[in-house]
Amino acid sequence: MTKAYNTTLDLNQFNQYLTCNSKKFKELIPDNYPPFIDLIVTSPPYWDMKEYGKVEQTGYKQSYEDYLNDIEITFATLYKLSKETATLYVNIDTLKRNGKLIRLPDDIAKRLENVGWIHKDIIIWDKGKTLPWSHKGQMRNTFEYIYMFVKSENYKYYIERIKTVDKLKEWWVDYPERYSPEGKVPDNIWRFTIPTQGSWGTKKNFGDLEFKHACPFPPDMMARLIKLSSDEGDVVFDPYAGTGILLAVAEKLNRRYLGLDTNPEYKEIFERVTKPLINKQIIAINQTYEQEENKKRLLNEAINKLRILKFPKAIIKAFIKEQNQEFPFIGVFALSEHYQLDESEIALKKIGLASYYFILNPIADLYHEDVYNILREMSNNAPFSKYGLILNIYVITVDEAIQLYQDLNQNIYLYGNAVVNDAMFCISFVEFLEIIQNELINKKYCYKGIPPIFSNVEITLSNYEDILPDKYKKRND
Ligand SMILES: C[S@@+](CC[C@H](N)C(=O)[O-])C[C@H]1O[C@@H](n2cnc3c(N)ncnc32)[C@H](O)[C@@H]1O
Structure with missing residues (x-):
């Protein structure tokens, strides 16, 4: 030839x-x-x-x-x-x-x-x-x-590179356990x-x-x-x-x-028109990807925090329903722990390690060990197993809670009235004691049996304006 x-x-x-x-x-x-x-x-x-x-x-x-x-x-x-x-x-x-x-x-x-x-x-x-x-x-x-x-x-x-935050449904703030912290895979219709x-x-x-x-x-x-x-x-x-x-x-x-x-004319077009044009357009394209990466970083951070904070609210709500209890707890510590995930945990979509200390209400008709076993069992099953959290669960007394606060030596934020996506304020030890005393009597920060949550995780929704859905409203149910 x-x-x-x-x-x-x-x-x-x-x-x-x-x-x-x-x-x-x-x-x-x-x-x-x-x-x-x-x-x-x-x-x-x-x-x-x-x-x-x-x-x-x-x-x-x-x-x-x-x-x-x-x-x-x-x-x-x-x-x-x-x-x-x-x-x-x-x-x-x-x-x-x-x-x-x-x-x-x-x-x-x-x-x-x-x-x-x-x-x-x-x-x-x-x-x-x-x-x-x-x-x-x-x-x-x-x-x-x-x-x-x-x-x-x-x-x-490399699907993660082209995931987006833009078309996320507005419910991710309320249902962080249902949304991937990595953003959304594009659908197969490309516009x-x-x-x-x-x-x-x-x-x-x-x-x-x-x-x-x-x-x-x-x-x-x-x-x-x-x-x-x-x-x-x-x-x-x-x-x-x-x-x-x-x-x-x-x-x-x-x-x-x-x-x-x-066709040699197209090579000529490529050199004379396409290349200079793309030299200009690539700036906007790169910016779009940078902005999207930034949004994905924010989403990842927000979803991880929201999951850690929503977990105790959701599990207590289910506990109250299943056990027919009115006020089983007077507070919960939700603590994010430093932890390096290994590859197998990442493959299982784990996002981190969290410790929960459920403060048992002294007047509740419940035994620590029973409550622990029920919570542990519940946490192993859906929907609680879907939060991607590696869990430590403890059931503690009021005295143990006071000791825990002192041992923690970290900023602790208050989430009251079952709102777990916007911190109320950072509490001092004295404020913590006051809140606990109050909860024993008039339940100032309790909503439908969900007690105040004390956490080292701080989330303020206004910090996430770039990714927040426009019509997002605080919801208490
Ligand atoms: C549908 S157009 C491609 C347009 C291109 N995707 C772009 O972004 O401009 C098809 C191209 O194939 C070229 N072409 C046709 N037969 C070819 C062949 N046998 N070998 C190489 N190029 C050919 C044509 O000159 C034409 O530019």
């Missing part, structure tokens, strides 16, 4: 956009070269829908079978050149021919499976814009598909608006090369895929690079890139 290119690629020289037919890419690679691709994100031509310039290309004027054969050859080469940990995302859509829907995404998926790729997921890309018309038998189309493939089960998938011609500047920017490329990727969507499926220094690849948005974003996120396109 004659080589299409009389050069081989110097793989020490990444960050290249090559004018090259992806079907013939393997001819540039030295024989037996080890796999080097970490991530592929690409959008091949949608069969013969568009002519990408007067150059050789896949799709245009080809039969459907020839087109799919070209695609299969390309992705077979890329399979060989991809590492075991690699991921491939293919953006594609269905099309209509003679009134019939052609399921191009599935036909391509079958060809990719033929050459070894494992189909993992389907993401719906909601482009946020649609053409103003529709046809009979076709709604206005606003989405395309992103099919995810991998080479092995050892693929990179990223397609860049418009306007956002790429005017004709003037392009000189003679009036911007005709109708389908550039949204840079923020590329950033999400790059962060999800690659590390810094990895090789990010696009065999149908077009404007090269993926490549420019990859470079800015400290990855190496390689892109191919048969």
Whole structure:
């Protein structure tokens, strides 16, 4: 076979956009070269829908079978050149021919499976814009598909990097045990608006090369895929690079890139328009991720604190109901302990160690040991086992509580009237004694049997304004 290119690629020289037919890419690679691709994100031509310039290309004027054969050859080469940990995302859509829907995404998926790729997921890309018309038998189309493939089960998938806090339901403050402190995994409908011609500047920017490329990727969507499926220094690849948005974003996120396109005009656009544009846009993209990281740090801190403080309230509420007791306790210490979680505890979604000292009401008709056994048993079962806390539980007398306060030598905050998400104030020893005395008589800080909670954990909701739901109201039930 004659080589299409009389050069081989110097793989020490990444960050290249090559004018090259992806079907013939393997001819540039030295024989037996080890796999080097970490991530592929690409959008091949949608069969013969568009002519990408007067150059050789896949799709245009080809039969459907020839087109799919070209695609299969390309992705077979890329399979060989991809590492075991690699991921491939293919953006594609269905099309209509003679009134019939052609399921191009599935036909391509079958060809990719033929050459070894494992189909993992389907993401719906909601482009946020649609053409103003529709046809009979076709709604206005606003989405395309992103099919995810991998080479092995050892693929990179850093979901924590793309978790968000933004779309968290407002109930997380009241039900911290139900929400992950790490934020929320995005759902599989991704809303990223397609860049418009306007956002790429005017004709003037392009000189003679009036911007005709109708389908550039949204840079923020590329950033999400790059962060999800690659590390810094990895090789990010696009065999149908077009404007090269993926490549420019990859470079800015400290990855190496390689892109191919048969049309030399797009390489020119990449150098002259895409790169400067992404140089600007990456600032906003990075800011969004930094803000989200900051929000996730706040959420993590808040959820951990809220869980420690809500646990005694919730378990006492259940205890009162089950044991038919009115005022079993006159106070509880909820203490967060210094503790280094090991890997197995992290895998079990543990968040930390907490000690609870339940101060038994002297007039309650209960034995310490019985109460301890009931609380221990309850804490081992849902919902209390879902708090992610490694627990020490004690049942103590009023005298023992007074001794405990003195031994603690820490700031202790008061949570009264069953409000466990906003500290009332930091209490001194004298105030503590007063509160305990009061609780024995008039139950000033007790609400429906939930006694005051004394804790070394301080939470003030106003410190979490960046992540608090707008309509959040304090609730006492
Ligand atoms: C759907 S567009 C890709 C747009 C790109 N995702 C972006 O962000 O601009 C498909 C591209 O594939 C290129 N192309 C078509 N056949 C090709 C082939 N055999 N090898 C390499 N590139 C090809 C076209 O020139 C076109 O730029």
